[in-house]
Amino acid sequence: MMKLRSSPPSPFGRKIKLAMEALGLRDRIMIEEANTADPSDSLRSQNPLGKIPALILDDGEVLFDSSVILEYLDWLAGGNKLFPSGEVRFAALRDQTLADGIMDAAILRVYEKRFKEPQFRDPDWDAYQAAKMERGLAYFEANLPPVPASTTDITASSLTLACALGYLDMRFGDGWRQNYPKQAAWVDAFEAAVPYFSETKQPPALVPDDAHAPLR
Template identity: 75%
Template sequence: MMKLRSSPPSPFGRKVKLAMAILGLKDRIAVEDANTADPADSLRNQNPLGKIPALILENGEVLYDSAVILEYLDFLAGGGKILPAGEARFTVLRDQTLADGIMDAAILRVYEKRFKDPKFRDPDWDAYQAAKMERGLAYFEENTPAAPSSSSDVDAGTLTLACALGYLDMRFGDDWRQTHPKLVAWLDAFEAAVPAFADTRQPSAPVPADANVPLR
């Protein structure tokens, strides 16, 4: 059986778990918690970067980076499920990359608070990352994807966007919701159409950015 190394708060891990469910691969992959902050965790041997998610294949090889793992899962499911063929593929890849970038910027803001003494925190750095998040959200607010009617309508771009918005809910509360009504409605529709989204939800209460939980 394959093994996914991840942690419950990770939005990148969540997107892999969501893809596993959508593609019908949950029974083939065991999920194992990883602590990226622990030097003794075997993760650093599995992924030299020490990052999650990491997918350990049955032959012992390891794939890392959530986009690469989603590509592999789509291949296992027969191809063309969450990553379409042809020109449409590039739109999906672009949207996945933009949603990944929102999550990356959000995580860097979390790290700034978690790892730096307050007197050393850089408000300009935080504002720089916040602006990335806002530009990404503004793009999706202006170019909101079609709401899925079922899990079969989901692709790598939309499932990553849903996980990005879920991560913002967890780390930053409902701040983003105040100014992005189309995305709020879209996420509600996504959750109603894709039961696995609720099943992969991170901790229900917002987690402070400086909380001592595994990275990502």
């Protein structure tokens, strides 16, 4: 059986879990929690970067980076389910990458406050990452993917955006919703259509000093 190394709060791991559900692959992949901060965790030998998610295949080969794993799972399920075929595929890949970038920037902002004492934090660095998030969210506010009709109707771009917005809810509170009402309504509709999105939701664990504050 394949094994997914991840952590419940990870939005990148959540992407893969949603894809497993949408593609009917949950019974073929066991989820095993990983601790990226623990040097003794076998994750570092499975993925030299020590990052999650990582997918251990039946033959022991390991795939890492959520976008790579998503491509593999789509192929395993027959192809062209999460990703459209033809020229429109590249727009889907672009939007997935942008939503991934929002998550990356958000996580870097979390780490800045989690791992540094207040006197060592760099407000310019935080503002730089926040600006990336703002630009990405502004793009999606004007270019939202369709709300899926059901779990089996989700795409790589829609599930990645949903995970990005879910991560903002968990780490930054609801301030972003005030600035991006279309996305707030979109992710609520996504959750209503995709029950497994609710099942993978984590309770709020807000970034210190940023709780319920708008991103901008």
